[in-house]
Amino acid sequence: xxxxxxxxHLEQDMLEDTVAQASAAGVHRLVDVGxxxxxxxxxxxxxxxxxRVWATxxxxxxxxxxxxxxxxxLLGSDRVVAVGECGLDYHYNHSPPPVQRAVxxxxxxxxxxxxxxxxxHTRKAWDDxxxxxxxxxVPERVVFHCFTGGLxxxxxALDRGAFLSFSGIVSFPSADEVRAAAELCPPDRLLVETxxxxxxxxxxxxxxxxxAYLPLVGEVLARVRDLDLESVARLTWDNATxxxxxxx
Numbered sequence: 708x709x710x711x712x713x714x715x716h717l718e719q720d721m722l723e724d725t726v727a728q729a730s731a732a733g734v735h736r737l738v739d740v741g742x743x744x745x746x747x748x749x750x751x752x753x754x755x756x757x758x759r760v761w762a763t764x765x766x767x768x769x770x771x772x773x774x775x776x777x778x779x780x781l782l783g784s785d786r787v788v789a790v791g792e793c794g795l796d797y798h799y800n801h802s803p804p805p806v807q808r809a810v811x812x813x814x815x816x817x818x819x820x821x822x823x824x825x826x827x828h829t830r831k832a833w834d835d836x837x838x839x840x841x842x843x844x845v846p847e848r849v850v851f852h853c854f855t856g857g858l859x860x861x862x863x864a865l866d867r868g869a870f871l872s873f874s875g876i877v878s879f880p881s882a883d884e885v886r887a888a889a890e891l892c893p894p895d896r897l898l899v900e901t902x903x904x905x906x907x908x909x910x911x912x913x914x915x916x917x918x919a920y921l922p923l924v925g926e927v928l929a930r931v932r933d934l935d936l937e938s939v940a941r942l943t944w945d946n947a948t949x950x951x952x953x954x955x
């Protein structure tokens with residue numbers, strides 16, 4: 708089996724060990740996600756240093772008050788496969804909502820200009836997220852990372868052509884709505900991620916998450932969708948290839 712960790716945050720000082728452990732678990736591609744100018748530049752550097760790692764560059768809604776300076780300059784690298792993560796987070800509001808909305812719209816424009824996928828983070832902001840996408844024009848390739856919505860949100864995202872990426876949350880006992888969305892998701896829109904070092908899946912809750920734990924998320928998706936694990940690995944590998952235009 709081959710897996711792609713569609714969304715993770717890698718530590719530079721642990722990169723070699725993390726990639727080796729992931730590879731031993733069958734996780735052969737890791738998408739290291741930027742959340743501001745500094746982490747985006749670091750993600751590009753890690754991707755340049757390791758052939759199993761690719762980078763995204765973007766400004767997380769928590770960091771929107773810093774603006775998008777320095778992001779566009781990184782988008783020319785052939786190791787950059789997407790813009791983001793970007794979007795809206797009204798749970799914490801670390802950046803004012805109007806600023807979040809403006810910075811999200813700016814990154815949608817970057818995705819259009821560079822013909823790159825858009826990686827979306829949304830929390831307690833579904834209506835505004837969809838409204839800004841509609842106003843700005845949905846990029847050709849979009850993924851809602853760490854999908855936490857239910858059936859209504861899944862349908863709205865899928866109607867806009869998006870992929871849905873499921874993290875360890877899908878394994879949490881309280882996440883019935885997320886599992887319902889995972890069951891609904893068409894097979895060609897399904898992705899899997901760790902969002903490591905966060906959101907460690909059951910039964911390893913309490914440990915620091917790592918890409919090597921990705922197959923545990925896949926096991927939940929296999930049960931929810933009544934598939935064998937190999938089928939989930941193959942589907943999500945092929946979908947990541949299509950989203951990020953990896954060489955197969």
